Amino acid sequence: MTHQSSGGVAAVPGTAPGVFPGDLVITDELVRQHKVSEAEYRTIVEALGRPPTYTELGVFSVMWSEHCSYKSSRVHLRRLPTKGPRVIQGPGENAGVVDIGDGFAAVFKMESHNHPSFIEPYQGAATGVGGILRDVFTMGARPIASLNSLRFGRPDHPRTPELLRGVVAGIGGYGNSFGVPTVGGEVFFDARYDGNILVNAFTCGVVHKDRIFYGRATGIGNPILYVGAKTGRDGIHGATMASDEFADDSAGKSNNDGIATASSLRSGVRSTMQVGDPFMGKILLEACLELFQLDLLEGIQDMGAAGLTSSSVEMAGRAKNGIELDLDLIPRRAKRMSPYEILLSESQERMLLVAKRGCEDRVLEICKKWELDAAVIGHVTDTQHWVIRATPGYDPLADAPNKGEKRESVVVADIPIDILTDGAPVYDRPREPLSQIFATRIELDPPADWGEELITLCGSPNIGSRRWIWRQYDHIVRGGTAVRPGGSAGVVRVPCELGDSVVYKYLSFAVDCNARQVGNDPFTGGAMAVAESCRNVVCSGAEPIGLTDCLNFGNPERPEVMEQFSRAIDGIAAACTALQVPIVSGNVSLYNETAGQAILPTPTIACVGLFNSEKDIVTPWFKRDGDIVLALGVLPSNQAGCLGGSEYIARKKGWTTGTPHLDLELETRLQRLVLKLAREHLLSSAHDVAEGGLAVALAECCVTAPEGEKDVGARITLPAVGSTEGHGAADTAARFFGEIPSLILVSVDKNSVEQVLAAARDVAVPAETIGVTGGETLRIDDATRASLRVDLARLRQAREECLTSIVGG
Known part of the structure; x- marks a missing residue:
């Protein structure tokens, strides 16, 4: 196993953070609970020039998790084709962007919300939809279509009905309320998903090429603003939980509020589940689109996995700048929140904005009009450090006289940006050859009636109509759906305004993966997923112009799983190269297993296609x-x-x-x-x-x-x-x-x-x-x-x- 880090980073400038009231003492057990290995902890101490504070340990835990850092997959993802004549933005931003002509671009991505959906199906699926919608409109695009790819355990498993109903209701509940049509998807049942279902959500939006926004903290001294829902304790350590496998008793654990949980790092059980509000999400979309139109922003980032931490770190990292934030200014809805909790909260419907200098008051005014909480919470620096301040004992929700006391904030975290981003650990984990699988001759007794065989097969949950599912989605909202769910691909008509005129673009969408074939032969199965997704788009009459992936696999510390992953990547790359369609965005979801039983390897591929004309459909x-x-x-x-x-x-x-x-x-x-x-x-x-x-x-x-x-x-x-x-x-x-x-x-x-x-x-x-x-x-x-x-x-x-x-x- 190789380990790369930023190595000899000098001790941070200024005063090193001290112990904040209420911080836990760093012990070997606490480090282990944060899923930080001994070698990784040594790297942290070396990079900081001192032991981390409790808050900093939490930050490293989420930023170095598989969910945020891709530390086990990055060496393989580099082999994917990501460039092409239409590609405007490939992997590395909130979503990929491809040119669709006439000055417009399609913005799209697919993300997983597997573990949360297994623990609490409705909210897990709903917040997965909300997160991918924000990833797309963060780029300046109005979302115009969604898809989903779902995997459940065997049809007769006791939890399958509850999980299927809850996930479908969550997807519909958020997407329908938000007002984006769900135009297609897939669902598959297999015993290998009994202990770990998959919920992969896709969204595409359209934007003018000159109005694309990026998640970058540019402009030294520019103000940083928090916009959206107030911060609570929901979702803390969600990214870490998403980077861990389930034990037999993981599902169904709950705190006193009945919210399923999978983490207990301090006294009591802390919820790792987020709760979504699609109506707040819709307001946030419209407010952001107005801010984009007025050209008030330098950068914008959704607070998704790891919340305020990941959004601020990633924005600074992309711009090669630093950031300083004051947590006292964060709008919050829970009393006595510690810096650790504020930074790691994954409360939904929140955005981090970098405004142009002098434009912050206008941003606040627009947010007030939309009845959104907003506050200036920091600024961009040239230190290339992530510096967080807070005042001991200060609580903006507490009763007087605390509110009137003068704040004297102290540094609670000071970390070089690089060690949290490009300098995070990268592992080329051991792989071992998979058992060679040969096709063997199968003996079958002739059936009494081949027609009855077809009837039975068409009635299989893996083959038959998905009408029960898609009837629960609003697939015609906004009036642009040209081909509804139930066919090879969904098709949407998109009005694109060009001055006083409107040009209509027609886009096609399909999502596919035959996980059984990937399990039998990861290379061929990975290539088949690309081929089938593109084939479905072509069958609708559209040219495939870009792909996004959601790579769902088991524990990367198992050599056979990493071999599956590596070979699937090579199969995907081979098919992308042959078909000349690049991967422009995506997601990796590892540790999808329970008690050592991994899911079927499931590298889901979604394809976006472009029509020359409506008549081609x-x-x-x-x-x-x-x-x-x-x-x-x-x-x-x-x-x-x-x-x-x-x-x-x-x-x-x-x-x-x-x-x-x-x-x-x-x-x-x-x-x-x-x-x-x-x-x-x-x-x-x-x-x-x-x-x-x-x-x-x-x-x-x-x-x-x-x-x-x-x-x-x-x-x-x-x-x-x-x-x-x-x-x-x-x-x-x-x-x-x-x-x-x-x-x-x-x-x-x-x-x-x-x-x-x-x-x-x-x-x-x-x-x-x-x-x-x-x-x-x-x-x-x-x-x-x-x-x-x-x-x-x-x-x-x-x-x-x-x-x-x-x-x-």
Whole structure:
């Protein structure tokens, strides 16, 4: 294990902080409770030239946590492609920014709120949504769309109904009240998430390129302002908790207020849960957008994980400046808060602003108009130190005569900025080769009816309709949603004002990760996550222009987990390079495990796509009778490389090995072909083959039409492959349900078939005419093996009822 730090930083200037009244004595046990290793503590003492104070120990604990410092992942994240012709801002800011033309940019990011959501589902999910919204509007952008990616334990686990209901309610409760449409997402159930669910939240906003704001404390002497909700004791050590695994009894612990907790660093149990207020969040958004418009600010940062500490440190670090803050001036709602508590609180809906000198009164005036608490709490310095002052015994909420006493503040923390940011520990943790997973031949008994197999699969919680979920989200607020949830990707129309005129931009959004495939082969699974997310955007008719990731893994101190992480990063990088789509923002969430049982490695990828025109929009469902159905890409031939990790075999056999082969050159040609066909308006529909395989994808094409449109069936004939001899039920299952990548189903007018086939030949993409749309049934004939036939009404019913066993009717 290697350890890098800023090393010989000289002792801090001025008077070293002394013991503040109420501070705990630094002991080995207290250091251990703060998740600071012995080696890290030695580095802290060396950097400061003295032992840290209790407050400073708390600061190092959160800033050096995995959640804030990425100390175990940074060496690997450097291998991700992050640049491109459209990239305005890559990783390192609050969100990534890409050019969408006409002087405008898309601002987007995805974040995790896994541990809080497992402890308290509603507030954990709600504050996750609130945090990612603030990350986006902090950059000056108005949020225009949200997505989510959710993972829960097995459907029959006792906590799954409670967790699913609570998380969905929390996402809807915050997003609906805030007024941003949730236009898509994904959900998956597996026993490996029994003890640690995943809640990943994505938001995209749009901003004029000349009005992008950054989280930088620039301008020596510029005033620093606190704006938003008052500070309380909620969320203290949330970042540290997010960087720790659960024990068997972690979930469900609570203090006397019934708030679930996971930390006890002082007498009593201190809550690590934040509580969100979406209405306050909306007011904060509008106030910030007004401040941006008036050009009063030099920098702005959301107080997210680690609250005031991380926001102020990161702003100073990016600007290579120092900061001095006076905690006596912080608006607060709890009495007798110590500096430790004020600095580490993660109370929601708070922002830190650096105003232009002389503009602070105007900022305060606007905040007063919006009925927001605001105060000047410090200034930018040239010391490159983070200096915090507070007055012993001072409490602005206490009764007189305390309020009238003269304050005599003292330094409670004085830390070089570098040791908290670029000089924080970086670990290249040990890795060990993963066990080689070979695809083995699977034996299956032939079913009585392949159609019933399809019905059952469409009714799986991992395959069927997510209507129960997205009906609880406001997916049409602001009136810009062009394609609603339930298809390959969400599509939003964004009005962008250009002087007295308005230009409309159309953006597409998709989020994907097949964690089973990542567990079987992290490299291929990571690449498949990128390919599928981009493929879904392409199937909507948009060009992928940028990606954000949320990398959810287990304990990085376990060599096999770090090997999974490293190989997944390489797979993601390979796919990004092949498809020429950069990663511009993201999040790493480690220690997702309970009692040594890690989650499935889940590197979630969200893609943003840009349309040339509204006319390019394509949806996945069949539109009318008589269209010709074509398969673009390679059709599955037999079980080899098709059934491994599939939902069909997981339901039949339990966990299974093997991962499909992904040809990134073919994938690239396929996506470019479909984008070309969409832009030439040759496609009636387009839908990729993913979970559930070819038969499920065809079923979805038949029965996912929105309300008011009729379902359209199809008669499909799969071409013969080799001899019929030696083919068993598993090979037939592979043809119907194998989850092979790089395959897209399209329907076209019969007069356009030859043009589409010729376009495919020109770019060396395999293409087959496999059927025709029409009727009220889906029939699939495998020319070498078997057939299935199902009524569309039964397919739709099975899909719509897929979550009933979990959440009820």
